Amino acid sequence: MPDDQPAAEVRLTEKQALDMLAFLASSAEISLHEPTYYGTFRLIDAASRLMGYLLESNPELADSFMPAWKADIDTRKVWMMWDRPAYYQFLKETPAVVAEEIRRREEGA
Amino acid sequence: MAARQMDPDAFFQVLKTRRVCRSFTGEPVSDEHLTRIIEAARWASSAGNRHIHKFLVVRNPDTIRNIRSVAPGMLSEPPAAVVILTDAEAARRESIQLELDTANHGDVGTAAMNMLNMAHALGLGACPVTSFSHSGVAVMLGLPPHLEPEWIIMLGHPAPVERNLNAGAPKPLTARDLTWWDAVGQHEP
Numbered sequence: 001m002p003d004d005q006p007a008a009e010v011r012l013t014e015k016q017a018l019d020m021l022a023f024l025a026s027s028a029e030i031s032l033h034e035p036t037y038y039g040t041f042r043l044i045d046a047a048s049r050l051m052g053y054l055l056e057s058n059p060e061l062a063d064s065f066m067p068a069w070k071a072d073i074d075t076r077k078v079w080m081m082w083d084r085p086a087y088y089q090f091l092k093e094t095p096a097v098v099a100e101e102i103r104r105r106e107e108g109a
Numbered sequence: 110m111a112a113r114q115m116d117p118d119a120f121f122q123v124l125k126t127r128r129v130c131r132s133f134t135g136e137p138v139s140d141e142h143l144t145r146i147i148e149a150a151r152w153a154s155s156a157g158n159r160h161i162h163k164f165l166v167v168r169n170p171d172t173i174r175n176i177r178s179v180a181p182g183m184l185s186e187p188p189a190a191v192v193i194l195t196d197a198e199a200a201r202r203e204s205i206q207l208e209l210d211t212a213n214h215g216d217v218g219t220a221a222m223n224m225l226n227m228a229h230a231l232g233l234g235a236c237p238v239t240s241f242s243h244s245g246v247a248v249m250l251g252l253p254p255h256l257e258p259e260w261i262i263m264l265g266h267p268a269p270v271e272r273n274l275n276a277g278a279p280k281p282l283t284a285r286d287l288t289w290w291d292a293v294g295q296h297e298p
Binding site for chain 2: 022023026038042075078079082083085
Protein backbone atom coordinates (compact mmCIF):
# COMPACT_ATOMS: atom_id res chain seq x y z
CA MET A 1 0.00 0.00 0.00
CA PRO A 2 1.56 3.33 -0.99
CA ASP A 3 2.21 5.55 2.05
CA ASP A 4 0.04 8.38 0.75
CA GLN A 5 -3.08 6.21 0.60
CA PRO A 6 -5.10 5.38 3.69
CA ALA A 7 -4.97 1.69 4.58
CA ALA A 8 -8.29 -0.10 4.28
CA GLU A 9 -9.69 -0.98 7.67
CA VAL A 10 -10.96 -4.41 8.53
CA ARG A 11 -12.63 -5.34 11.75
CA LEU A 12 -13.15 -8.20 14.13
CA THR A 13 -15.94 -8.39 16.66
CA GLU A 14 -14.90 -8.47 20.28
CA LYS A 15 -16.01 -12.11 20.43
CA GLN A 16 -13.87 -13.02 17.43
CA ALA A 17 -10.87 -11.23 18.91
CA LEU A 18 -11.33 -12.99 22.23
CA ASP A 19 -11.68 -16.34 20.47
CA MET A 20 -8.40 -15.73 18.64
CA LEU A 21 -6.67 -14.73 21.86
CA ALA A 22 -7.99 -17.85 23.60
CA PHE A 23 -6.87 -20.00 20.68
CA LEU A 24 -3.37 -18.54 20.67
CA ALA A 25 -2.95 -18.78 24.44
CA SER A 26 -4.25 -22.36 24.48
CA SER A 27 -1.95 -23.27 21.61
CA ALA A 28 0.98 -21.92 23.61
CA GLU A 29 -0.03 -24.05 26.58
CA ILE A 30 -0.45 -27.32 24.70
CA SER A 31 2.78 -26.74 22.80
CA LEU A 32 4.51 -27.52 26.09
CA HIS A 33 3.72 -31.21 25.63
CA GLU A 34 2.75 -31.78 22.01
CA PRO A 35 5.26 -32.88 19.35
CA THR A 36 7.27 -29.91 18.11
CA TYR A 37 5.83 -30.01 14.60
CA TYR A 38 2.36 -29.42 16.04
CA GLY A 39 3.55 -25.88 16.81
CA THR A 40 3.76 -25.21 13.08
CA PHE A 41 0.27 -26.63 12.67
CA ARG A 42 -1.16 -24.33 15.35
CA LEU A 43 0.37 -21.27 13.68
CA ILE A 44 -0.90 -22.05 10.20
CA ASP A 45 -4.29 -22.99 11.66
CA ALA A 46 -4.30 -19.62 13.46
CA ALA A 47 -3.82 -17.93 10.09
CA SER A 48 -6.80 -19.87 8.76
CA ARG A 49 -8.97 -19.05 11.77
CA LEU A 50 -8.08 -15.37 11.59
CA MET A 51 -9.03 -15.31 7.93
CA GLY A 52 -12.28 -17.07 8.80
CA TYR A 53 -13.18 -14.36 11.28
CA LEU A 54 -12.12 -11.59 8.89
CA LEU A 55 -14.26 -13.04 6.13
CA GLU A 56 -17.20 -13.38 8.55
CA SER A 57 -17.05 -9.75 9.62
CA ASN A 58 -15.87 -8.12 6.42
CA PRO A 59 -17.95 -9.35 3.47
CA GLU A 60 -15.97 -7.12 1.11
CA LEU A 61 -13.01 -9.46 1.59
CA ALA A 62 -14.86 -12.19 -0.30
CA ASP A 63 -13.20 -10.86 -3.45
CA SER A 64 -9.74 -10.80 -1.90
CA PHE A 65 -7.02 -13.45 -1.93
CA MET A 66 -8.24 -14.75 1.42
CA PRO A 67 -11.01 -17.24 0.51
CA ALA A 68 -8.74 -19.19 -1.82
CA TRP A 69 -5.76 -19.06 0.54
CA LYS A 70 -7.86 -20.16 3.50
CA ALA A 71 -9.32 -23.03 1.49
CA ASP A 72 -5.83 -24.09 0.43
CA ILE A 73 -4.53 -23.96 4.01
CA ASP A 74 -7.51 -25.95 5.28
CA THR A 75 -6.94 -28.60 2.63
CA ARG A 76 -3.20 -28.97 3.07
CA LYS A 77 -2.67 -28.31 6.79
CA VAL A 78 -4.11 -31.72 7.66
CA TRP A 79 -1.38 -33.42 5.61
CA MET A 80 0.63 -33.01 8.81
CA MET A 81 -1.16 -36.11 10.05
CA TRP A 82 -0.40 -38.50 7.17
CA ASP A 83 2.13 -36.98 4.75
CA ARG A 84 4.62 -34.91 6.70
CA PRO A 85 7.09 -34.21 3.83
CA ALA A 86 4.24 -32.78 1.73
CA TYR A 87 3.07 -30.78 4.75
CA TYR A 88 6.53 -29.31 5.28
CA GLN A 89 6.73 -28.41 1.59
CA PHE A 90 3.34 -26.70 1.89
CA LEU A 91 4.63 -24.67 4.85
CA LYS A 92 7.64 -23.58 2.81
CA GLU A 93 5.46 -22.47 -0.08
CA THR A 94 2.46 -20.84 1.53
CA PRO A 95 3.95 -17.60 2.92
CA ALA A 96 4.58 -16.57 -0.68
CA VAL A 97 0.82 -16.21 -1.15
CA VAL A 98 0.49 -13.38 1.34
CA ALA A 99 3.90 -11.97 0.42
CA GLU A 100 2.73 -11.61 -3.17
CA GLU A 101 -0.44 -9.92 -1.93
CA ILE A 102 1.57 -7.40 0.09
CA ARG A 103 3.79 -6.65 -2.90
CA ARG A 104 0.79 -6.35 -5.20
CA ARG A 105 -0.78 -3.79 -2.91
CA GLU A 106 2.46 -1.87 -2.50
CA GLU A 107 2.76 -1.63 -6.22
CA GLY A 108 -0.86 -0.45 -6.45
CA ALA A 109 -1.74 -3.15 -8.94
CA MET B 110 -27.01 -61.59 22.13
CA ALA B 111 -24.14 -63.87 22.96
CA ALA B 112 -20.86 -62.88 21.36
CA ARG B 113 -20.69 -66.11 19.39
CA GLN B 114 -23.90 -65.20 17.57
CA MET B 115 -22.46 -61.98 16.18
CA ASP B 116 -21.27 -61.55 12.64
CA PRO B 117 -17.55 -60.82 13.03
CA ASP B 118 -17.25 -59.62 9.45
CA ALA B 119 -20.00 -57.05 9.93
CA PHE B 120 -18.41 -55.92 13.17
CA PHE B 121 -14.97 -55.67 11.60
CA GLN B 122 -16.45 -53.67 8.74
CA VAL B 123 -17.58 -51.03 11.24
CA LEU B 124 -14.08 -50.91 12.72
CA LYS B 125 -12.29 -50.84 9.40
CA THR B 126 -14.41 -48.21 7.67
CA ARG B 127 -14.41 -45.71 10.53
CA ARG B 128 -12.34 -42.61 9.91
CA VAL B 129 -11.81 -39.49 11.96
CA CYS B 130 -14.29 -36.89 10.75
CA ARG B 131 -13.44 -33.21 11.17
CA SER B 132 -16.07 -31.59 8.94
CA PHE B 133 -19.75 -31.69 9.72
CA THR B 134 -23.00 -30.48 8.22
CA GLY B 135 -25.13 -28.21 10.38
CA GLU B 136 -27.69 -30.97 10.98
CA PRO B 137 -28.18 -31.57 14.71
CA VAL B 138 -27.43 -34.95 16.25
CA SER B 139 -30.60 -36.43 17.70
CA ASP B 140 -30.87 -37.10 21.41
CA GLU B 141 -31.60 -40.72 20.53
CA HIS B 142 -28.27 -41.04 18.75
CA LEU B 143 -26.42 -39.23 21.52
CA THR B 144 -27.99 -41.55 24.08
CA ARG B 145 -26.88 -44.63 22.14
CA ILE B 146 -23.36 -43.25 21.86
CA ILE B 147 -23.20 -42.65 25.60
CA GLU B 148 -24.58 -46.15 26.21
CA ALA B 149 -21.71 -47.48 24.10
CA ALA B 150 -19.25 -45.55 26.27
CA ARG B 151 -20.81 -46.92 29.43
CA TRP B 152 -20.17 -50.48 28.23
CA ALA B 153 -16.50 -49.86 27.55
CA SER B 154 -14.06 -51.78 29.70
CA SER B 155 -13.33 -49.98 32.95
CA ALA B 156 -10.34 -51.03 35.04
CA GLY B 157 -11.59 -52.73 38.20
CA ASN B 158 -15.15 -51.80 37.21
CA ARG B 159 -14.39 -48.44 38.80
CA HIS B 160 -16.27 -46.13 36.42
CA ILE B 161 -14.68 -42.93 37.60
CA HIS B 162 -15.63 -41.03 34.44
CA LYS B 163 -18.60 -38.89 33.53
CA PHE B 164 -19.78 -37.92 30.06
CA LEU B 165 -20.90 -34.35 29.53
CA VAL B 166 -22.98 -33.91 26.38
CA VAL B 167 -22.73 -30.43 24.88
CA ARG B 168 -25.24 -29.29 22.25
CA ASN B 169 -25.43 -25.51 22.75
CA PRO B 170 -23.68 -23.88 19.76
CA ASP B 171 -22.38 -20.98 21.84
CA THR B 172 -20.84 -23.36 24.36
CA ILE B 173 -19.29 -25.43 21.57
CA ARG B 174 -17.83 -22.29 20.03
CA ASN B 175 -16.41 -21.26 23.40
CA ILE B 176 -14.87 -24.69 23.89
CA ARG B 177 -13.34 -24.53 20.43
CA SER B 178 -11.65 -21.23 21.27
CA VAL B 179 -9.54 -23.02 23.90
CA ALA B 180 -9.32 -26.30 22.00
CA PRO B 181 -6.90 -25.92 19.09
CA GLY B 182 -7.50 -29.59 18.25
CA MET B 183 -11.10 -28.83 17.31
CA LEU B 184 -10.65 -27.97 13.67
CA SER B 185 -14.35 -27.22 13.19
CA GLU B 186 -17.48 -26.55 15.23
CA PRO B 187 -19.48 -29.78 15.48
CA PRO B 188 -23.21 -29.76 16.27
CA ALA B 189 -22.53 -31.83 19.37
CA ALA B 190 -19.68 -32.93 21.57
CA VAL B 191 -19.14 -35.27 24.49
CA VAL B 192 -16.54 -34.29 27.06
CA ILE B 193 -15.10 -37.23 28.97
CA LEU B 194 -14.44 -36.17 32.54
CA THR B 195 -12.48 -37.81 35.30
CA ASP B 196 -14.41 -37.49 38.55
CA ALA B 197 -11.82 -37.03 41.29
CA GLU B 198 -14.44 -37.56 43.99
CA ALA B 199 -15.41 -40.91 42.49
CA ALA B 200 -11.71 -41.76 42.29
CA ARG B 201 -11.27 -40.86 45.95
CA ARG B 202 -14.18 -43.10 46.93
CA GLU B 203 -12.42 -45.92 45.06
CA SER B 204 -9.15 -45.13 46.88
CA ILE B 205 -7.50 -44.32 43.55
CA GLN B 206 -4.43 -42.10 43.58
CA LEU B 207 -4.91 -40.43 40.22
CA GLU B 208 -1.36 -39.08 40.08
CA LEU B 209 -0.05 -42.67 40.30
CA ASP B 210 -2.85 -44.50 38.49
CA THR B 211 -1.98 -45.92 35.08
CA ALA B 212 -5.44 -47.20 34.11
CA ASN B 213 -7.32 -43.92 34.02
CA HIS B 214 -6.26 -42.81 30.56
CA GLY B 215 -6.75 -46.31 29.22
CA ASP B 216 -10.34 -46.19 30.38
CA VAL B 217 -10.82 -42.80 28.76
CA GLY B 218 -9.53 -44.32 25.54
CA THR B 219 -11.78 -47.37 25.61
CA ALA B 220 -14.84 -45.21 26.29
CA ALA B 221 -13.84 -42.89 23.46
CA MET B 222 -13.28 -45.77 21.06
CA ASN B 223 -16.70 -47.23 21.79
CA MET B 224 -18.24 -43.83 21.10
CA LEU B 225 -16.36 -43.41 17.82
CA ASN B 226 -17.43 -46.84 16.60
CA MET B 227 -21.04 -46.42 17.71
CA ALA B 228 -21.21 -43.04 16.00
CA HIS B 229 -19.88 -44.59 12.81
CA ALA B 230 -22.38 -47.46 13.01
CA LEU B 231 -25.14 -44.83 13.28
CA GLY B 232 -23.89 -43.05 10.17
CA LEU B 233 -22.41 -40.16 12.11
CA GLY B 234 -18.91 -38.71 12.02
CA ALA B 235 -16.76 -38.34 15.11
CA CYS B 236 -13.34 -37.05 16.08
CA PRO B 237 -11.47 -37.39 19.36
CA VAL B 238 -9.81 -34.19 20.55
CA THR B 239 -6.95 -34.27 23.01
CA SER B 240 -5.35 -30.91 22.14
CA PHE B 241 -7.03 -28.41 24.37
CA SER B 242 -6.40 -26.30 27.43
CA HIS B 243 -7.82 -28.22 30.37
CA SER B 244 -8.13 -25.09 32.47
CA GLY B 245 -9.77 -23.22 29.60
CA VAL B 246 -12.32 -25.97 28.92
CA ALA B 247 -13.09 -26.22 32.64
CA VAL B 248 -13.94 -22.53 32.69
CA MET B 249 -16.04 -22.69 29.51
CA LEU B 250 -18.06 -25.59 30.92
CA GLY B 251 -18.26 -24.27 34.49
CA LEU B 252 -16.77 -27.47 35.84
CA PRO B 253 -16.30 -27.88 39.57
CA PRO B 254 -12.69 -28.58 40.61
CA HIS B 255 -13.19 -32.34 41.01
CA LEU B 256 -14.10 -32.82 37.34
CA GLU B 257 -11.15 -32.92 34.96
CA PRO B 258 -11.78 -32.79 31.20
CA GLU B 259 -9.81 -35.58 29.54
CA TRP B 260 -10.95 -35.93 25.94
CA ILE B 261 -13.56 -34.24 23.76
CA ILE B 262 -15.46 -36.26 21.17
CA MET B 263 -16.80 -34.15 18.32
CA LEU B 264 -19.98 -35.57 16.80
CA GLY B 265 -22.10 -34.70 13.80
CA HIS B 266 -23.28 -35.67 10.37
CA PRO B 267 -20.22 -35.88 8.14
CA ALA B 268 -19.74 -33.28 5.42
CA PRO B 269 -18.16 -34.62 2.24
CA VAL B 270 -14.46 -33.80 2.17
CA GLU B 271 -11.89 -34.55 -0.48
CA ARG B 272 -8.86 -36.03 1.21
CA ASN B 273 -6.38 -34.98 -1.50
CA LEU B 274 -3.67 -37.54 -0.90
CA ASN B 275 -0.44 -36.97 -2.79
CA ALA B 276 0.69 -39.72 -5.10
CA GLY B 277 3.91 -40.03 -3.11
CA ALA B 278 2.26 -40.02 0.30
CA PRO B 279 3.51 -42.67 2.72
CA LYS B 280 1.51 -45.88 2.56
CA PRO B 281 -0.78 -46.53 5.53
CA LEU B 282 0.61 -48.91 8.10
CA THR B 283 -0.68 -52.46 8.03
CA ALA B 284 -1.44 -54.73 10.95
CA ARG B 285 1.66 -56.70 9.95
CA ASP B 286 3.83 -53.58 10.30
CA LEU B 287 2.65 -53.24 13.88
CA THR B 288 2.78 -56.89 14.91
CA TRP B 289 5.41 -59.29 16.12
CA TRP B 290 4.67 -62.96 16.73
CA ASP B 291 6.30 -64.56 19.75
CA ALA B 292 9.54 -62.57 19.37
CA VAL B 293 10.44 -58.97 18.69
CA GLY B 294 11.01 -58.48 14.96
CA GLN B 295 9.13 -61.62 13.89
CA HIS B 296 6.41 -60.33 11.57
CA GLU B 297 5.04 -63.69 10.44
CA PRO B 298 2.94 -66.02 12.62
